[in-house]
Amino acid sequence: MSCEHLICAACAGPVVEGRCPVCREGRAKVHHHGFGGLSPVVIGLLVVLVIALAALSHLSGQG
Known part of the structure; x- marks a missing residue:
């Protein structure tokens, strides 16, 4: 808008x-713009980064 x-x-x-x-x-x-002044793209990238870090920590915990 x-x-x-x-x-x-x-x-x-x-x-x-x-x-x-x-x-x-x-x-x-x-x-x-988004939450706390952040653009939706930045928020999306942060979510993807957190998911990737969680997956990596889960995988390293299994080995």
């Missing part, structure tokens, strides 16, 4: 410009 065409109800300006605190908050909500 994009905020290019959204108009702020508080100042009647484009939300993308962030003219007032309401615009800036709305823009931040639309453009939030």
Whole structure:
């Protein structure tokens, strides 16, 4: 979703410009990225890394 065409109800300006605190908050909500500010790609890579490390530790425990 994009905020290019959204108009702020508080100042009647484009939300993308962030003219007032309401615009800036709305823009931040639309453009939030993942958990804790991380992009979904980074979160996915971290999950894959944790799974790979768990599999390696499981395999080394068997030998």
